Each structure stands twice: as C-alpha cells, then as structure tokens.
Amino acid sequence: MEETISPIIDWGVATLPLAGEERSGDACVVKAWGKKFLVAAIDGLGHGDQAAYAAGIATETLINHTSDSDDVVSLVRRCHQSLVRTRGVVLSLAIFDAVNNTVTWMGIGNVDGLLLRADSQANPPSESLLQRGGVVGYQLPSLRSSTTHVGRGDILILSTDGISSGFEREVSTKESPQQIADKIIINYKKKTDDALVLVACYTGDLP
Numbered sequence: 001m002e003e004t005i006s007p008i009i010d011w012g013v014a015t016l017p018l019a020g021e022e023r024s025g026d027a028c029v030v031k032a033w034g035k036k037f038l039v040a041a042i043d044g045l046g047h048g049d050q051a052a053y054a055a056g057i058a059t060e061t062l063i064n065h066t067s068d069s070d071d072v073v074s075l076v077r078r079c080h081q082s083l084v085r086t087r088g089v090v091l092s093l094a095i096f097d098a099v100n101n102t103v104t105w106m107g108i109g110n111v112d113g114l115l116l117r118a119d120s121q122a123n124p125p126s127e128s129l130l131q132r133g134g135v136v137g138y139q140l141p142s143l144r145s146s147t148t149h150v151g152r153g154d155i156l157i158l159s160t161d162g163i164s165s166g167f168e169r170e171v172s173t174k175e176s177p178q179q180i181a182d183k184i185i186i187n188y189k190k191k192t193d194d195a196l197v198l199v200a201c202y203t204g205d206l207p
C-alpha cells in the first residue's frame with residue numbers, strides 16, 4: 001500500500017488475509033498528485049503467495065504510472081501488460097479531480113464500488129460502480145470509464161469479494177473513513193477469502 005496524505009481526500013483501509021495465510025492477495029493504492037487522488041482496490045486471483053505477487057505488481061504499476069498517465073483506462077492497460085506472466089487480478093479504481101469536482105472510475109471483475117452522497121436530498125442517494133467482466137493480465141473487456149460529480153463529504157467505498165454485500169445500510173457519513181472501514185471488515189468479512197475495504201471521503205480543495 002502506498003501511504004499518502006492529501007488535502008482533497010480523507011481515507012481509511014481495513015484488510016485481513018484468509019485465516020491460515022500469511023500474505024493477503026488483496027491490496028490497495030492511494031496516491032495524491034497535483035489536485036488529483038487515486039484510490040484502487042485489487043484482488044489477486046485465488047489467495048496466498050501467488051495472489052499476493054500479482055496484486056503487488058498491480059500496486060507497483062499503478063503507483064509508478066499515475067502521474068504520467070492519469071486516466072483510469074490507460075492505467076488498467078498498463079496493469080494488464082505488467083501482469084501477463086502472473087495469474088492476474090481483478091481491480092476497481094477511481095481518480096478524484098479537485099479542479100472539476102469529479103470522480104472517474106472503472107472496475108474489471110468483481111471489486112465492488114459504491115458512492116454514497118453526503119447530501120441527504122441527493123437523488124439517487126448512492127451510485128454503484130459498473131463492473132465489466134474480465135481479469136487484468138489475462139482477458140480485458142473493452143474499457144470504458146464513467147465520470148460523475150462529487151461534493152464535499154461524499155464517500156466512495158471499494159470492497160473485494162471477501163466482504164459480504166449489504167454493509168451500506170450501516171454506514172454513517174458522520175464517522176471517519178477509518179471507523180467505517182473497521183466496522184465493515186469486522187461485521188462483513190467472509191471466512192472463505194482475503195478481504196479488503198477502502199473508504200475515501202471527498203473533502204474538496206479546501207482553501
């Protein structure tokens with residue numbers, strides 16, 4: 001994981017390997033540059049060392065290429081190239097842009113993405129990331145990202161398939177991202193897989 005402090009995002013992450021495994025095949029990236037911020041959650045296929053190896057390569061690729069190719073489609077293509085000799089990963093990633101107050105996101109495989117609106121009048125109150133089937137490093141679908149407006153306090157949650165669905169009912173936007181992530185992993189971790197949940201709260205470009 002790349003640790004980053006940003007003026008535009010507060011974030012927290014919680015992760016646990018499958019019981020009996022020393023290394024997790026789930027990984028995440030958070031990285032700030034300029035007025036942008038990348039969050040990504042990665043699930044190496046399977047679990048154990050080979051899964052962790054593939055997830056590590058995806059992590060490195062995202063960290064090393066974020067500033068020069070800052071769109072999610074080319075980042076996924078780069079990951080695909082560097083993962084060809086691994087078992088591959090599924091991943092979802094999002095780039096926040098504090099100049100335009102947007103987030104652009106995309107998912108390959110089954111890492112869930114959920115955007116919860118801070119504004120109680122927002123309609124719809126949440127949006128789910130559209131995921132496309134495929135495995136990065138093995139078979140990519142046609143890549144299309146989507147961009148949506150974000151406001152201060154909006155919360156993006158990325159979760160691997162080691163987390164059961166339904167946690168959004170219990171998320172309070174008044175809690176810190178780390179508190180939200182900790183609660184989700186305690187209450188929704190499956191016993192059959194590695195698990196990771198990344199919570200990012202958009203604060204905007206505060207003066």
Ligand SMILES: [Mn+2]
Binds near residue numbers: 193
């Ligand atoms: Mn998994």
